[in-house]
Amino acid sequence: MPAKNYAATRYSGLALINAQNAHSLRPVWTFSTGVLAGHEGQPLVVGETMYVVTPWPNVLYAFDLRQEGYPLRWKYRPDVSSNALGIACCDAVNRGAFYANGQIVYNLLDGHSVAVDARSGRELWKTTTADLGNGETITMAPLVVGERVIVGASGGEFGIYGWLKALDLKTGRTVWTARNLGPDADMLARPDTFKPPYDGGVDVGAKSWANDSWKTGGAPVWGWISYDPQLDLIYYGTGNAAPYDPEVRVGDNKWSASVLARRPGSGELVWAYQFTPHDNWDYDATGAMVLADLLIGGRPVKALVHFDKNGFAYTLDRATGRLLVAAAYAPVTWAKSVDLASGRPVIDPARQTGVSKGKVTGVCPSLEGAVSPSSPPAYSPRTHLFYTSTNNLCMDYGAAHASHLRGTPYVGADTPYHPGPGGNLGAFIAWDAENGRKVWEDKESYPSWSGALVTAGDVAFYGTLDGWFKAVDARSGRLLSKFKVGSGVVGNPIAYRGPDGKEYVAIYAGIGGDWALLAGDTRSDDPTDVRSPADYMKDIARHTSQGGIVWIFGL
Amino acid sequence: MSPAARLALLSCVILGSCAGPAPPPATASNSPPPAIAYEAHVAAGGIAPPGGVLSNPHEADAAVAKGGAQLFTAMNCDGCHGGGGSGWVGPSLADGRWRYGGADAEVFSSIYYGRPKGMPAFGGVLGSEGVWTLVTYIRSLPVPSNVPTESWEQP
Numbered sequence: 001m002p003a004k005n006y007a008a009t010r011y012s013g014l015a016l017i018n019a020q021n022a023h024s025l026r027p028v029w030t031f032s033t034g035v036l037a038g039h040e041g042q043p044l045v046v047g048e049t050m051y052v053v054t055p056w057p058n059v060l061y062a063f064d065l066r067q068e069g070y071p072l073r074w075k076y077r078p079d080v081s082s083n084a085l086g087i088a089c090c091d092a093v094n095r096g097a098f099y100a101n102g103q104i105v106y107n108l109l110d111g112h113s114v115a116v117d118a119r120s121g122r123e124l125w126k127t128t129t130a131d132l133g134n135g136e137t138i139t140m141a142p143l144v145v146g147e148r149v150i151v152g153a154s155g156g157e158f159g160i161y162g163w164l165k166a167l168d169l170k171t172g173r174t175v176w177t178a179r180n181l182g183p184d185a186d187m188l189a190r191p192d193t194f195k196p197p198y199d200g201g202v203d204v205g206a207k208s209w210a211n212d213s214w215k216t217g218g219a220p221v222w223g224w225i226s227y228d229p230q231l232d233l234i235y236y237g238t239g240n241a242a243p244y245d246p247e248v249r250v251g252d253n254k255w256s257a258s259v260l261a262r263r264p265g266s267g268e269l270v271w272a273y274q275f276t277p278h279d280n281w282d283y284d285a286t287g288a289m290v291l292a293d294l295l296i297g298g299r300p301v302k303a304l305v306h307f308d309k310n311g312f313a314y315t316l317d318r319a320t321g322r323l324l325v326a327a328a329y330a331p332v333t334w335a336k337s338v339d340l341a342s343g344r345p346v347i348d349p350a351r352q353t354g355v356s357k358g359k360v361t362g363v364c365p366s367l368e369g370a371v372s373p374s375s376p377p378a379y380s381p382r383t384h385l386f387y388t389s390t391n392n393l394c395m396d397y398g399a400a401h402a403s404h405l406r407g408t409p410y411v412g413a414d415t416p417y418h419p420g421p422g423g424n425l426g427a428f429i430a431w432d433a434e435n436g437r438k439v440w441e442d443k444e445s446y447p448s449w450s451g452a453l454v455t456a457g458d459v460a461f462y463g464t465l466d467g468w469f470k471a472v473d474a475r476s477g478r479l480l481s482k483f484k485v486g487s488g489v490v491g492n493p494i495a496y497r498g499p500d501g502k503e504y505v506a507i508y509a510g511i512g513g514d515w516a517l518l519a520g521d522t523r524s525d526d527p528t529d530v531r532s533p534a535d536y537m538k539d540i541a542r543h544t545s546q547g548g549i550v551w552i553f554g555l
Numbered sequence: 556m557s558p559a560a561r562l563a564l565l566s567c568v569i570l571g572s573c574a575g576p577a578p579p580p581a582t583a584s585n586s587p588p589p590a591i592a593y594e595a596h597v598a599a600g601g602i603a604p605p606g607g608v609l610s611n612p613h614e615a616d617a618a619v620a621k622g623g624a625q626l627f628t629a630m631n632c633d634g635c636h637g638g639g640g641s642g643w644v645g646p647s648l649a650d651g652r653w654r655y656g657g658a659d660a661e662v663f664s665s666i667y668y669g670r671p672k673g674m675p676a677f678g679g680v681l682g683s684e685g686v687w688t689l690v691t692y693i694r695s696l697p698v699p700s701n702v703p704t705e706s707w708e709q710p
Contacts, residue, residue, distance in 0.1 A: 082671055082672045082673070083671070083672070083673050084673065085644075085672040085673045086635060086644070086645060086672055086673010086674055086675070087673055088644065089634075089644060090644060091644065157634060400628060401628075401629070402631065402634075403629055403630070403631065405630065405631055405680065407675060408630070408631040408634065408635075408675060409631045409633075409634020409635055410631065410634070411631065411633075411634045412628075414638050515637075515642070515643045515644050516643070520642045520647065521705060526646065526654075527652060528646060528650075528652040528653055528654045529642060529646035529647050529650065529652065529654075530647065530650045530652055530703065531641065531642045531647050531650065532641075532699065533705065539707055541705060542707045
């Protein structure tokens with residue numbers, strides 16, 4: 001599955017590559033995907049086949065790992081609309097596929113979900129899941145639990161009415177649809193079973209939005225879903241509240257910028273916790289919810305750990321949603337802290353935004369997030385540490401009036417970025433979620449936009465925006481090896497055992513995923529779209545250009 | 556006020572007209588289109604469509620361009636093309652380069668009828684007058700002088 005396991009730890013039990021020999025890592029195979037957009041997500045290895053989904057046009061490749069040169073067994077080219085390119089807010093990305101029951105299941109940018117026979121590449125079903133005309137696209141990787149395929153839509157910049165759906169794995173038929181905001185009936189929230197740990201009440205998902213603004217309130221699902229089989233709960237984060245001017249949606253705006261726990265069978269909402277009440281800063285909470293059993297104050301806890309865009313790392317009790325630990329993992333100015341008793345952030349009033357406030361300066365983190373939700377962390381049960389990329393960017397935020405025109409952006413903000421303190425624009429860090437503290441940090445010159453992998457060999461892997469793929473010692477952060485992979489890395493590394501019994505590590509190169517990040521001068525394929533560099537990052541195009549490549553490394 | 560009502564009011568203010576639907580941009584014609592000259596036939600899409608050459612009633616009018624800047628934000632153009640048309644998920648409109656031509660009439664067609672890869676057709680919402688207002692703004696954007704070359708060498 002996309003995150004290795006239901007707990008979303010991105011931890012591999014393989015230890016053939018370890019801190020002692022990782023300096024000998026070398027590339028053993030590459031493949032150009034023929035696609036230029038940002039290569040987020042990760043390859044999927046099932047048995048002796050590696051599956052790769054590209055950004056739009058969402059080609060699915062199946063490589064035969066038994067044969068020299070890994071030739072294709074087949075490739076599947078879905079019928080996908082090019083109109084989706086203008087509806088995807090930020091880039092035409094795809095975050096990966098899921099294997100279940102002999103099927104590869106994934107989503108198309110234009111709002112379809114497909115199941116493909118894993119052996120033949122034949123399309124088994126195709127369901128229209130999202131409404132492109134309404135500003136909905138799909139970039140997330142689905143999660144399959146039993147007979148349910150769980151899917152959500154992007155569109156926080158288009159004022160969608162955010163939702164999560166379950167499709168039937170065999171037929172693709174939609175089984176349930178749950179809204180992430182709005183009245184209880186739409187949210188599949190029942191008073192006897194919905195028990196939020198802090199703020200509740202009947203129809204709070206509608207009443208916490210002035211003037212029925214929930215109807216265009218966003219709260220998309222473009223990140224990751226995890227699952228606890230014992231508790232029978234799926235966990236997922238919701239995106240920003242729309243539009244970017246918070247003054248037209250007075251109230252907490254529940255449950256945008258939140259984590260929701262639902263029953264996968266029925267969709268029923270069990271609890272919800274909001275990281276950023278009344279989101280003023282585009283702080284999506286769509287980053288991964290990693291499930292780990294931790295010791296908090298000496299007490300064993302079934303925990304959920306989340307690195308939010310808003311700069312705080314949260315450790316929650318995943319049975320109840322109650323907050324246990326919250327601490328900043330990057331520079332934060334919008335709030336001073338998070339109050340454990342109420343679960344609410346202690347806001348700095350000077351960083352509240354809105355049309356009436358004009359340009360608000362010095363907001364950290366930027367709306368790109370202290371980590372992008374598309375860059376998931378990893379957790380090692382050996383080191384008891386979490387590993388994540390981070391961004392060190394701040395912003396000014398000038399909210400503007402926005403008009404809701406169906407299928408066009410519903411944004412309204414001018415948000416120039418600035419480098420955060422310290423001189424580096426990003427980092428890769430190890431985090432102790434039991435105590436809320438950073439253990440080590442490897443600084444990076446550019447925002448760090450890749451996911452993390454950690455293995456039983458105590459090696460952590462990540463890629464950089466200027467195109468290095470790195471292996472570091474999971475206990476110290478010491479660099480073990482690096483290789484220049486041809487384009488900036490925004491994908492997620494995986495480890496697998498090949499048919500020859502050896503351990504391999506795979507990663508996508510292919511800068512993209514966010515046009516503000518890229519400035520557009522890393523693009524070379526369109527002579528009619530020639531842009532200046534971003535003023536906070538003038539030389540990224542000196543080191544990388546667009547281009548999708550699959551890399552495999554081994555000893 | 557509903558967003559739609561606010562938009563309508565804004566349009567009235569900017570366009571100075573709150574009349575009904577705008578007339579079609581070009582006069583329909585039953586006569587055959589003019590023949591394509593040899594020099595023109597390799598430049599497919601680079602010539603104005605038959606049915607009349609459009610002319611911008613507000614060409615180079617700075618006051619109209621200023622209204623167009625507001626309309627550019629109000630119609631969410633900046634959501635795709637970036638503030639000041641500097642480029643975002645949609646292409647830059649401020650680099651002097653054009654996929655579908657940069658003459659006023661060509662920019663008009665792109666906005667009025669839409670383009671592939673996600674550019675919506677705004678003719679129905681804005682009418683001719685609104686589209687010309689946007690065209691006037693977009694054509695007023697200053698084009699940087701050194702677009703083709705980016706250099707990191709010390710001079």
